[in-house]
Amino acid sequence: MVRLSRLTRQALLCFLAVGCVMASAPSRADGTGWESVKKAGVLRCGAAVAPPYVMRDPKTGEYSGFFSELCRNFGQNVLKVKVEFVDTTWDNIVAGLQSDKWDLSMALNQTPEREKAVSFSAPATDYNVSFVYNKNNPKIPKSAHSVAEIDKPGVTIAVMSGTAQDKAISAVIKQAQIMRLPGNDETRLALMSKRADLLADANITNMLLTEAHPEWAVAIQPNPPLAQQEVAFGLRKETPASDVAVLNNYVNEQVKSGAVNRLIKTSVQAMLVTNK
Known part of the structure; x- marks a missing residue:
């Protein structure tokens, strides 16, 4: 039997540990920002309910609301990927983003406290x-x-x-x-x-x-x-500036064209019909 030196055994154990970590790492670790999203083929939108920003049908689980539509349109029409809404709460909306449970947090108020933890897109509306x-x-x-x-x-x-x-x-x-x-x-x-x-x-x-x-x-x-305050999308701090710019261009275009105002009116009308 071949005896391994203590130093050799330690090196081998370190190599095996690194290999296990790499094997278990999520596929999104292969890239950053929208590159990673495109490789995965899906944009994950963190969704905490707050009508008319983010609404969820309790019977079907379908999401609506003007921020839901903005996230859906960004994923489908800009990134050309599927869109998945991930249920969360307002207590966890920042922590889930930081831990890579989703790619964007929807309808996040831009506060000094949150700015320390995450980045923000251009605002879609105020609050x-x-x-x-x-x-x-x-x-x-x-x-x-x-x-x-x-x-x-x-x-x-x-x-x-x-x-x-x-x-x-x-x-x-x-x-x-x-x-x-x-x-x-x-x-x-x-x-x-x-x-x-x-x-x-x-x-x-x-x-x-x-x-x-x-x-x-x-x-x-x-x-x-x-x-x-302003209301925007939340992104992870490490999101590349070029990727933030892609989202900002999209949001600014939606605001400037009046699309956001139209989505707000549609969401409000849908809520009023639901509440009758």
């Missing part, structure tokens, strides 16, 4: 936080137009956990109670069942609620605007 309440709720002043007027003991504000609006109200609400819930359906139900006095959400999302229920739903648009 701020509004509040919806039942006009018959005596706790809420009918002429309220500021956070201070609703930040009172005994007032409960429902919000989707981990979202930009969660972070925004957490920074300014000092006395009211914040009820953090996992999704849009849960926050709306909390308001409609009167477990919550207010619902904090994106201005465009809350517009859907007030238009669907004009008989009771009233919106408060804080003055000055709360958490005015």
Whole structure:
């Protein structure tokens, strides 16, 4: 039997370990950015529900909403690949992108905190936080137009956990109670069942609620605007600048041509029909 020196054995073990890692590595490690996506033949879009940005039919699992359409069109028409939507939550939307569970995070608010972790495309639209309440709720002043007027003991504000609006109200609400819930359906139900006095959400999302229920739903648009931000696609930090430029060109073209506004209107109309 041939005896191997200690140094030789260590080298052999290192070689075998590296070989195992390379064999188990995902195929996307073979390339970077859109090169990797094209090799895989599929663009993975991280999807956390937030109507009308990202919507999911509970019966079919099909995705709609204007950011879903933007991601679908980018994959099919620009990269020429299939598009796959990966279910996630707003608590995991950044972490999943960092760990390569998907290639783009949809409808991500560009905040300083997130900019440390991921990169952003050109913005597709802007965003701020509004509040919806039942006009018959005596706790809420009918002429309220500021956070201070609703930040009172005994007032409960429902919000989707981990979202930009969660972070925004957490920074300014000092006395009211914040009820953090996992999704849009849960926050709306909390308001409609009167477990919550207010619902904090994106201005465009809350517009859907007030238009669907004009008989009771009233919106408060804080003055000055709360958490005015841009909404874009999130990408991993290591995405090459040339690949970011490809996505930026696509987004800017969609905004400039009016396609984004048309998609927003279509998504809003679809939501209103669904909520009737």
